[in-house]
Amino acid sequence: MNYQVHESAIVDEGAQIGAGSRIWHFVHICGGAKIGSGCSFGQNVFIGNKVVIGDDCKVQNNVSVYDNVVLEDGVFCGPSMVFTNVYNPRSLIERKNEYRDTLVKKGATLGANCTIVCGVTIGAFSFVGAGAVVNKSVPDYALMVGVPAKQIGWMSEFGEQLDLPVIGNAQVVCSQSGDLYKLNGKVLEKVSG
Secondary structure (H helix, E strand, O other), X not given: OOOEEOOOOEEOOOOEEOOOOEEOOOOEEOOOOEEOOOOEEOOOOEEOOOOEEOXXXXXXXXXXXXXXXXXXXXXXXXOOOEEOOOOOOEOOEOOHHHOOOEEEOOOOEEOOOOEEOOOOEEOOOOEXXXXXXXXXXXXXXXXXXXXXXXXXXXXXXXXXXXXOOOOEEEEEEOOXXXXXXXXXEOEEEEEEO
16 A cells, blocks of 8 residues: 555545545545545545546545546645535435536636536636635636636636736736736636746
């Protein structure tokens, strides 16, 4: 075993876990989960069978990552944020064949207590603010806040808000990293750095 597991955690047989990952108190990882290297799972985290998690992800305390959720490399899941996998659940109706896929792309941040309604894609290096409810797909680098979540700006890969309009044609340099970003309409691209 080339990863760390706290004695109170449960890792079901068959789970694939990459080197250097850390699994803390009261975590449960199901046997079908596929987890990359260098990940961290805080207290009371649940990882379902049909979950794929890339390298260097951080899943903070009290987060459940349910079936049909994929986290690419470097995703941050803040404390007590929520994923779903059934759009219209009922206790009396079995809907496991209706799970909707959720993809969280590389480097995205999901703030504390936010909710991601199933069936969406969260763009690379986007930033979902604390308590937001995301019910539509999010563009790369977008800054999303509120209920329902609305885009109010753009974030750099470093994690700094960029001084750009939500829509327009402009460019800006991240003050922290020196990377150049260019906005074309509703699409932001990193062009150097």
